Amino acid sequence: MKLKDLGEFDLIKRIAGRVRLSGRVLKGIGDDAAVLEYKKDGYLLFTSDMLVEGRHFHKSSGAYLVGKKSLSVNISDIAAMGGTPFCALISLGAPSSLDVGFVDDLYKGIRAAAKKFNVDLAGGDTVNSEKIVINIALLGEVKKSNLVLRSGAKEGDDIFITGSIGGSSKGGHLDFIPRLKEAGFLAGNFKINSMIDVSDGLLADLGHILKASGKGAFIYEKDIPVSKKAEDFKSAMSEGEDFELVFTLAKNKSAELMKIWPFKTRLSKIGEIQKKGQGFFLIRKDGRKEKPEVKGYAHF
Ligand code: ADP
Numbered sequence: 001m002k003l004k005d006l007g008e009f010d011l012i013k014r015i016a017g018r019v020r021l022s023g024r025v026l027k028g029i030g031d032d033a034a035v036l037e038y039k040k041d042g043y044l045l046f047t048s049d050m051l052v053e054g055r056h057f058h059k060s061s062g063a064y065l066v067g068k069k070s071l072s073v074n075i076s077d078i079a080a081m082g083g084t085p086f087c088a089l090i091s092l093g094a095p096s097s098l099d100v101g102f103v104d105d106l107y108k109g110i111r112a113a114a115k116k117f118n119v120d121l122a123g124g125d126t127v128n129s130e131k132i133v134i135n136i137a138l139l140g141e142v143k144k145s146n147l148v149l150r151s152g153a154k155e156g157d158d159i160f161i162t163g164s165i166g167g168s169s170k171g172g173h174l175d176f177i178p179r180l181k182e183a184g185f186l187a188g189n190f191k192i193n194s195m196i197d198v199s200d201g202l203l204a205d206l207g208h209i210l211k212a213s214g215k216g217a218f219i220y221e222k223d224i225p226v227s228k229k230a231e232d233f234k235s236a237m238s239e240g241e242d243f244e245l246v247f248t249l250a251k252n253k254s255a256e257l258m259k260i261w262p263f264k265t266r267l268s269k270i271g272e273i274q275k276k277g278q279g280f281f282l283i284r285k286d287g288r289k290e291k292p293e294v295k296g297y298a299h300f
């Protein structure tokens with residue numbers, strides 16, 4: 001069997017099924033970051049993401065933006081757990097023919113994101129490779145009471161999303177601000193039952209929450225914030241790399257959240273968590289109830 005026959009998600013499932021964890025790892029494969037025992041009132045968060053030339057960026061994308069993205073995607077995953085990042089390792093693969101200036105600019109972008117979000121760059125690895133590859137592993141921490149998993153959505157929760165979705169391929173995927181301060185505010189002031197960042201597309205990523213939580217959901221087209229840059233509604237729902245936060249919160253807390261939300265970042269309530277038997281439905285503007293075709297971005 002080839003990877004393309006298995007698909008990305010089943011490949012990860014296959015890997016996960018063969019991994020045995022010690023008690024130190026409280027949450028392994030299956031969330032935005034791994035959760036490890038750390039100290040009395042805090043957990044350690046550990047995540048990594050890889051960007052590959054030709055797949056996530058091209059040389060013409062601009063090295064600075066690629067560098068900034070490579071750290072920002074990891075920060076977004078730490079944010080989605082309710083945590084704060086603090087230390088990164090950067091591994092770089094590059095062809096020997098590459099201009100040193102490209103690497104300088106790449107690191108300028110990495111350093112800019114590191115400075116903005118208070119991340120120490122503590123090491124990494126460098127290898128010769130045909131294509132440019134950047135992998136960053138990022139450590140973060142979270143107060144135990146602030147930890148948010150994908151698996152905690154409860155029936156009756158309202159579903160929210162920050163910002164807007166769609167059109168990321170027009171450049172937003174390279175030049176976005178991870179929603180770290182928004183996530184910190186949410187996790188610190190509310191009992192957020194579940195959260196994920198939108199990397200695979202709203203439908204796929206909300207789908208990950210529903211699967212991990214064993215729940216269904218209704219979402220409403222009229223309430224979904226689609227970016228002006230999006231081609232159309234359908235592509236906005238599944239294009240991915242929006243790096244917005246999708247989270248769920250008990251309905252009786254929603255009005256308070258909307259009232260005290262202190263950021264310019266838009267916040268939209270887009271639906272409700274249902275029990276599993278209700279399934280996952282998109283209510284179109286004309287009232288039609290559709291089973292969404294969950295076709296997020298998958299590598300194979
Ligand atoms: P995200 O989009 O939030 O970065 P991914 O879809 O990349 O998450 O990964 C989903 C989960 O699978 C994460 O817990 C991640 O650590 C895990 N994972 C992905 N690839 C691998 C792999 N090759 N080996 C082990 N775990 C993996």
Ligand code: MG
Pocket residue numbers: 031032076077080196197198199
């Ligand atoms: Mg994620």
